[in-house]
Amino acid sequence: xxxxxxxxxxxxxxxxxxxFRIWFEIEAHAAEAMERLGVVPKGTAAALWAKGNKPxxxxxxxxxxxxxxxxxxxVLAFLTELAEHLGPExxxxxxxxxxxxxxxxxxxxxxxxxxxxxxxxxxxxxxxxRKRAFEHRLTPTIxxxxxxxxxxxxxxxKLAGYYAEFRRCRARLEAARAEIATCAISGPVGTFASxxxxxEAHVAAKLGLAPESVSTQVIPRDRHxxxxxxxxxxxxxxxxxxxxxxxxxxxxxxxxxxxxSAGQKGSSxxxxxxxxxxxxxxxxxxxxxxxxxxxxxxxxxxxHERDISHSSVERGIGPxxxxxxxxxxxxxxGLVEKLVVYPQRMQANLDAQGGLWNSQRxxxxxxxxxMSREDSYAAVQRNAMAAWEGKGSFPELLKADPAxxxxxxxxxxxxxxxxxxxxxxxxxxxxxxxxx
Numbered sequence: 001x002x003x004x005x006x007x008x009x010x011x012x013x014x015x016x017x018x019x020f021r022i023w024f025e026i027e028a029h030a031a032e033a034m035e036r037l038g039v040v041p042k043g044t045a046a047a048l049w050a051k052g053n054k055p056x057x058x059x060x061x062x063x064x065x066x067x068x069x070x071x072x073x074x075v076l077a078f079l080t081e082l083a084e085h086l087g088p089e090x091x092x093x094x095x096x097x098x099x100x101x102x103x104x105x106x107x108x109x110x111x112x113x114x115x116x117x118x119x120x121x122x123x124x125x126x127x128x129x130r131k132r133a134f135e136h137r138l139t140p141t142i143x144x145x146x147x148x149x150x151x152x153x154x155x156x157x158k159l160a161g162y163y164a165e166f167r168r169c170r171a172r173l174e175a176a177r178a179e180i181a182t183c184a185i186s187g188p189v190g191t192f193a194s195x196x197x198x199x200e201a202h203v204a205a206k207l208g209l210a211p212e213s214v215s216t217q218v219i220p221r222d223r224h225x226x227x228x229x230x231x232x233x234x235x236x237x238x239x240x241x242x243x244x245x246x247x248x249x250x251x252x253x254x255x256x257x258x259x260x261s262a263g264q265k266g267s268s269x270x271x272x273x274x275x276x277x278x279x280x281x282x283x284x285x286x287x288x289x290x291x292x293x294x295x296x297x298x299x300x301x302x303x304h305e306r307d308i309s310h311s312s313v314e315r316g317i318g319p320x321x322x323x324x325x326x327x328x329x330x331x332x333x334g335l336v337e338k339l340v341v342y343p344q345r346m347q348a349n350l351d352a353q354g355g356l357w358n359s360q361r362x363x364x365x366x367x368x369x370x371m372s373r374e375d376s377y378a379a380v381q382r383n384a385m386a387a388w389e390g391k392g393s394f395p396e397l398l399k400a401d402p403a404x405x406x407x408x409x410x411x412x413x414x415x416x417x418x419x420x421x422x423x424x425x426x427x428x429x430x431x432x433x434x435x436x
Contacts, residue, residue, distance in 0.1 A: 136159065140154055
């Protein structure tokens, strides 16, 4: 986790104090179930909560770390430090359980907590996109394919498309949250030979998780692969919008740009520069998040019932991917909220090629008048290319073309040039996206 790209609430999820708190709660809830089953004496759980449920201060964490230096085992170091607080009751802690019961269940809790923050982040992005989409619902702009002028759209329709994508991202993240929210308290190789399934059910209920159907000592990593793949898809949505903003801010386009605050500097050498630094940063952050996807997929192939080849990977990608995505989503929401839009520049770019974007309308009109599609395409293209090369106005070139003039009057050609036709279904699109 890099402090520059870390927000406090997400960082706290991955701090040792929170991890050890979750470990303790897993052990304490397990003791409750064991006590009801008669596995441990009555009063064990109460003693555990009373003596062990204390904040994991820097001193406690340092003590656990010191023990681990000798034991070379993180869960045993945690249990040894906990025993120092419990006294005699410590012998009843972790009865029949294995380390993965604690580690995997804890990771599930952390990823659920991270998901809840990320869902709120996506909601903020959705709110910003919705507001700006309605603001520019009817702001005409040129649509581009391959980066080249195609046909008109509106800036609001552009933003509505991103809104729909992030809404899909939200649904995927909700599904990934549900898939990752599983608990495993099944003992060595997952057979419940030393720990009753009812203990797992109790711990799962207390932590808001579902019992894993077959844990094989570890929770199957296809769940984690799906989770991080979903984060990667969300990152892809961030980058797609960031790239659009970067393109729109180019000097030759200048249809929209990032807010440039008072005192902000764009370059150490060129005082005139206003660069899309936030969008570029988002592109980089999206790459970092997607960098977690392949390792998560590779983690799914463990040896037999369990190995720990996944462990070192998850210690990195768990915090890094969620922390980075949390920061990126928050940055994106702010970028969209403050995005500076230039409708006049959009109109100027629409007008720059003299209505070439009406070429399909002319093509279709000629076919309706009896010309073959092939001949219609050839007639429109030769006049469009002439206009492209600066040899005249597209509509005037069409009027002067005998093959076109034979089929369409000058008034009919003029009637094919205009925005209303292209934008007549904007409201339909908005109803589909926003339900209004």
